[in-house]
Amino acid sequence: MKLYIKNMVCIRCIMAVRAELVKLRVNSIVVELGKAECKENLTQSQLEILNKGLLECGLELIEDKRLKIIKDVKSAIDELINSSEDNQKINLSEYISKKMNCNYPYVSKLFSKSEGISIEKYYIQERVEVVKELHINNGLTLTEISYRLKYSSVSHLSNQFKVVTGVNASHFKDITTNSKLIPSKV
Template identity: 45%
Template sequence: MILYIKNMVSLRCKMMVAEELVKMGIQYIDIDLGIIEIPEDITHDQRELLSANLLRSGLELLDDKKSILIEKIKNLIIEMIHYSDELPPMNYSIYISKKLGFDYTYLANIFSAMKHISIRQYIINHKIEMVKELLLYNELSLTEISFKMHYSSVGHLSNQFKKVTSFSPSSYKQLNLKRTVALENV
């Protein structure tokens, strides 16, 4: 049985979910961003209790197919940008479409209707959050960050960064701003 969870965007969330399952005596096969795989069905009461316990931590057990698809899109983007060593070498729309097995236009329309933001803008927001982290780590130059994040040029990265944050990358770095946006709020 597969369970889908909203707002499960970090390793800490995965650990919290695993803890909750252990407390409830529910065995699991795998826990990934937004997904729990358990070997057998759980009862309605177990599902309700798990849902209530997860909700206290800001996580939500999902039931409807469109919400599950939205979470799959979000988690794929988060995993792709924040947890992969390399961004996919292909266009994001092709990558997302192939990974989820749906036409990209269909995915984009559902995502925009339910989240009130385009998939493209959602990706940009997450890329900028990753650029902020990389700037604060101070291990890569802006040119290296631009290359790593698949921007066509440093100028393109700088323009997008300024549109999203109101700062240039160098101003942001000089101010040494802390990352203030949680991934589930991007």
């Protein structure tokens, strides 16, 4: 049985889901971000108990099929962004269609209606979030980041960064670095 879980973002979430399933004496569990898979089907009462435990951890079972599709699209995009394979020339719509094994126009329309943003814009925003993290926290140069995230060029990365954030990447780094140096008021 596949279970889809909302708000999973880190290893602690995976551990929390696994712990809740173990409490229910569910065996053969595979837990990943956004989903859990177990060999046996859970009863309705087990699902209710599981959801109650997950809610206490800030997580929630997703029961609506459309929400599962949205979650799968987001997971596929995260996987594409963080993939070490050479996906530079891959078409996003083609990738999503293959990954989800479904009709892209349907998925795209569903995603846009639910999230208020197109899949393409969501993909760009997620890439820019990773750029911010790598630029600020890891101290990588824009050239290193553009190579790592498979941008066609540094200028392409810079243009997308400015469109999404409103400032260029180096100015963004200066702003965030300087704000860390200013002590907060007590």
